[in-house]
Amino acid sequence: MDTIRRGEPLSVALERAGLAPQEAAEALSVASALDPRKVRAGTTITTKVDPDSGASEVVLQLAIDRVVRFTRAFGKPWVEQEQTLQWTTDTVVVGGVVTSTLTAAIAGGAEAFPERQRTELAYALADILEYRIDLSRDLQKNDSVRVMVERRTAENGLVRPGNIIAARMTVDGKPVETMRFTQSGRVAYFDGEGKSMRAAFLRAPLAFRRISSVFGMRRHPILGTMRRHAGTDYAAASGTPVRALGNGRVIFAGWRGGYGKTVEIRHTNGFVTRYGHLRAYNVRSGQPVSISQTIGQVGSTGLSTAPHLHFEVLVNGVHRDPRVALRNQSGEPLAASQRRAFEQLKTRLFAQLDQSSQRLVGRTAAAKPNGD
Ligand SMILES: [Zn+2]
The missing domain is CATH 3.10.450.350 (Nuclear Transport Factor 2; Chain: A,)
Incomplete structure (x- = not known):
């Protein structure tokens, strides 16, 4: 089994899967259920050649429920067959x-x-x-x-x-x-x-699907140069989108000392969330934001040694552990x-x-x- 690589013509993938160039061209010439120029990268190809009869088979899994099969008996032309999987x-x-x-x-x-x-x-x-x-x-x-x-x-x-x-x-x-x-x-x-x-609030400012090596038990993914640390750090690639934790209004978007590029959002019930070390932000002070809206990107600005998001929750001006502060919401x-x-x-x-x-x-x- 093989998969089509990004930007790779289907004929090249078929040759890599074991077909001679002439064979690959002949197989694709009978294609009607698929457009060989529009087969997505990542599509799986399975090829089989029966050593006894000389029959060949190429199967492309185009979608989760759709398969196209090219078969050829020895010395005969290729036949294409489309199949919907149950x-x-x-x-x-x-x-x-x-x-x-x-x-x-x-x-x-x-x-x-x-x-x-x-x-x-x-x-x-x-x-x-x-x-x-x-x-x-x-x-x-x-x-x-x-x-x-x-x-x-x-x-x-x-x-x-x-x-x-x-x-x-x-x-x-x-x-x-x-x-x-x-x-x-x-x-x-x-x-x-x-x-x-x-x-009313998400529990994390990064979408889990955007964090690599997620769901481990990393207590301190980054213990950089920042000491007396009142927030939560999320290790993530530079450029990873940062989400507003809840509906609110931006009260700060700019440079804030060791935090580097920072966004602060005021929510209801005296909650303020702070997002630091951003590479960039795309909101401005005074702007309303909604829950899960992208407000910026993970970076390493300010006192930071590697890309990560520094995140804080303040309730009535006091730092709170998000796990505790958000529990009752x-x-x-x-x-x-x-x-x-x-x-x-x-x-x-x-x-x-x-x-x-x-x-x-x-x-x-x-x-x-x-x-x-
Ligand atoms: Zn931090």
Whole structure:
């Protein structure tokens, strides 16, 4: 198996995969289901030659549910065939105790997902929890995670995680539950008490997907030259977008001594957030900003030895640990009319989550892989 490289013509990829130039050209001349000039980088190619019959086969996985197959019997012309893969969805429980990273913990003895998909699952979980928990920092050794998640399997054996249905974790030793619930036709995630997982503040100013080597247990990724340090440092590549933690108004955007290029935002309830060492910012003082809006980029301006974001939360002018300050800013509770249905579903889901150890807990009908 091989993948098409960036900017590489399909014919070159086919030759690298073992076809003679003439053969590759002939195969592509019958292509109608695909435009050879528009096949994306990263597309996988599988080639096979039967040593006995001399038959050749080239398979391109164009999309998660779409395959184009070129076959040729010895001495015959190439034939192209397009195939839509059927996916089936079942539900699995994965997880374990955190010894190194969340991705590794999700491996937890299960063979449910290949490694890349486990990383995707870790990100998906972090996205659900991003108003509550900073999974890039808060996770500690011996924390635990159990996730009930849809598993989508294609006819050709490809596996992908689908929706997360429920999760029970301990983070920094404290229990956290979340589950998917449909309220008046809208799907959302709630905690075990029926409060929305969304809230007035994100827990981290960087999108986890933008931080490399995330979900480890790095307490101090950068302990640079700044001493008497009242904030949280996030190691990230220069240029990584920095997000406003919540709705508010910019009260400072400029150079602030050792902090270098800095943005400060005033939110409700006396909260101010500060973002330092920025390479650049794209807001100005007085400007309103909304939660998750990009306000600048990670850099190394001011007293800093390597690119990182210095982040602070102040409440009524006093530095506060974001883990503590933001803890009680949880989301809206469910409507009272939904409460009963929520409790019933919760009882059922968490009973399944606790009982099954990596076992299949259900099977549903065939579904498209990229549903909701
Ligand atoms: Zn710092």
